[in-house]
Amino acid sequence: MPAGEHSDGHGHDHTAGANAKMLSWALALTTAYLVAELVGAWVFRSLALLSDAAHMFTDVVALAIALAAIKVGQRPADDRRTFGYRRFEILAAAFNAVLLFVVAAYILYEGVLRIMEPQPVGSTGMLVVAGVGLAVNLISMRLLSAGKERSLNVKGAYLEVWADMLGSLGVIGGAAVIMFTDWTWVDPIVAIAIGLWVLPRTWTLLKNTTHILLEGVPAGLSLAAVRSTIAGVAGVADVHDLHLWAVSSDEANCSVHVALAPAADHEAVRKAVATVLAAEFAIRHATIQTEREACADAEGLHP
DSSP, X not given: OXXXXXXXXXXXXXXXXXXXXXXXXXXXXXXXHHHHHHHHHHHHTOHHHHHHHHHHHHHHHHHHHHHHHHHHHTSOOOSSOTTTTTHHHHHHHHHHHHHHHHHHHHHHHHHHHHHHSOOOOOHHHHHHHHHHHHHHHHHHHHHHHTTTTTOHHHHHHHHHHHHHHHHHHHHXXXXXXXXXXXXXXXXXXXXXXXXXXXXXXXXXXXXHHHHHHTTOOOTTOOHHHHHHHHHTSTTEEEEEEXXXXXXXXXXXXXXXEEEEOTTXXXXXXXXXXXXXXXXXXXXXXXEEEEESSOOTTGGGSOO
């Protein structure tokens, strides 16, 4: 006898709305600066600014995808997608991670080329434009910081902007050194350092999104701890076929078979298990099947 418990849809809508607003502001600022940086690269004949503009373009794409993911994710569940569209946010975060890998590889490639063939740079204009870019990055990071811990999608967009902020710092530092020393080789060294700095964080984001797509146990939850807690509920004799997974980065789900102790009431046990799952593990969508005896094929099920 399964019992599906409620999910906190209203709370998600509020969070998604706030994230969408912040992403919209960050997207507007980043797009405006991208246009300015492209103009600056052309006026000052700066390959470094053009390269940074390419990275900024990925920021714009990432922010646009993240915003679209939230909009799509707010669609209600239907007969074809009974969990709704929230998983789209995870797909967007995974795409952003892949995009970051491509950008980092491009930075490393360009860095090696510039070491082999140094390019002249208009350091003064480069410094001014990169300074404006740094300000835009810092504002965008501030806007996205509140949502990055609750949504992998927003975190992916935040990491894009954060990586570009490092790029702006690198361009500023490189421009200052070139301005006073004429050491053009500093620019590719900074670019390579930025690429190497971004890669481990990008890998972490990709690993987390892949884990969710593979329906792994949500971060912060322990299968053993959940099983032990359910087994401790009054009236529970045995726990089997326990599954934990996440539809999105902030929504854990559970399905479980619970064998009842003699004389235990089905409805009382289901409610007690649902209550403890919500209170102890913030699992608000649980499907709990109660039975007088363990299923005959329980040995073939998840332990």
